[in-house]
Amino acid sequence: MSIDPGNPLPKYVQLRDLLLDWITEAGLGVDDMIPSERELSASYGLSRMTVRQTIDLMVSEGRLYRVPGKGTFIARPKIEMSLVLASFSEDMRARGYEPGARELIRQVIPASGHTARMLDIEPGTLVHHIERMRTADDEPMAVERSNIPAAMVPGLEDFDLAERSLYEVLENEYDILLDSGEQTIEAGICDSADSRLLGLPAGSPVLVMQRRSFTKGQCVELALSTYRADRYQLHSRLDPRRHGD
Template identity: 75%
Template sequence: MAIDPASPVPKYAQLRDLLLDWIVESGLSVDDPVPSERELGTTYGLSRMTVRQTIDLLVAEGKLYRVPGKGTFVARPKIEMALALASFTEDMRARGYVPGARDLTRRIAPAGGGTARMMDIAPGSPVHYIERLRTADGEPMAVERSNIPLSIAPHLDAFSLSERSLYAILEEEFGIILDSGEQTIEAGICEPADAKLLGLPPGSPVLSMQRRSFANGRCVELARSTYRADRYQLHSRLDPHL
């Protein structure tokens, strides 16, 4: 296939699709190099600038990665985020990764107005505020910030969250079995502090999630999470009707 100069699709976007097809057809796998920008320019009769635009796009999409001085390589496929009330630990294990957590902040703090409203608790009532860096096979994947009412898990701060899953502790130590939840996922730009933690260039695209999980009608957790958009994608089955 070649670039079609008469097509309304911009050349850099045509090259993106051609390259992705070529990667599959040539049987390239993760960490295999792709041709240099100069080679691609010659093969497809495109300027270096157009080729660079395509590579930048594929890097931002998480399909390729660059190693300065070495070249551009095929990236690992993205992890499909479970659209379920699963814990990070469960979700990563199901996909064959070793889950991990690094405590960034843990404190008991009064719930602010917005948080209290969303959790249906009195403003100012104490919550465990937990900020964690989540990892898969040791690689940073997400920053998760959870609020849990102190009243439902009073001595939660006694348990290490770098060794155990939060949901497992809630269930095993406090008898809380989450039975429903709701989640909003939006596209976002990574905050500088989170970019540093996630090892991303500032301004990288992220998936911003807000989840409320409930047990017996009571809100157990309000979590706001930032997931790397270069490593995660959403996938869901579609029913024919709403």
């Protein structure tokens, strides 16, 4: 296939679509190198500037990455962020990744006014505050900060949450089965602390997720998680609108 001069799409966008098709048809995978800008320019009859614009676009989309002095390579596909109530560990295993965690902070603290409102408890009530870095196949993916009322989970500090899923501990050790949740996701900028943990430049775009998890109408957990935007994308099924809505 070639660039269509009559197509209203900009040439750099047409080239992007052609390259995506070519990558699939050629069976290229993660870390495989694509042709150089000079080669692509000659193959498709485009200027180097247009080809570079296409590569820049595909790098920004997380489809390609550059290695200075070596070339441009195919990036790992982004992970779709789950919009169902599931633990990070469950979600990663379902996608074929090996989940991991490293504990950063583990303490019992008085709930701030905001945390108390979110958990529907009195300000100053003791909560377990847990910060963990989450990984998939040993690659840093997210920094997760959870708050759980201490009275609901006495002795939680005795469990190794680097080795076990928090939700699995809640269910199997405390008979707390999470049956509903509320979740908001927004774009954010990575601060210096999280950037070091996630291996990103400070100021990189991230996805910030706040989740409240419930059992029988009672809020069990307030979690604020920072996800790498270069490794995640959102996917949702849209059903037709019903007449009269």
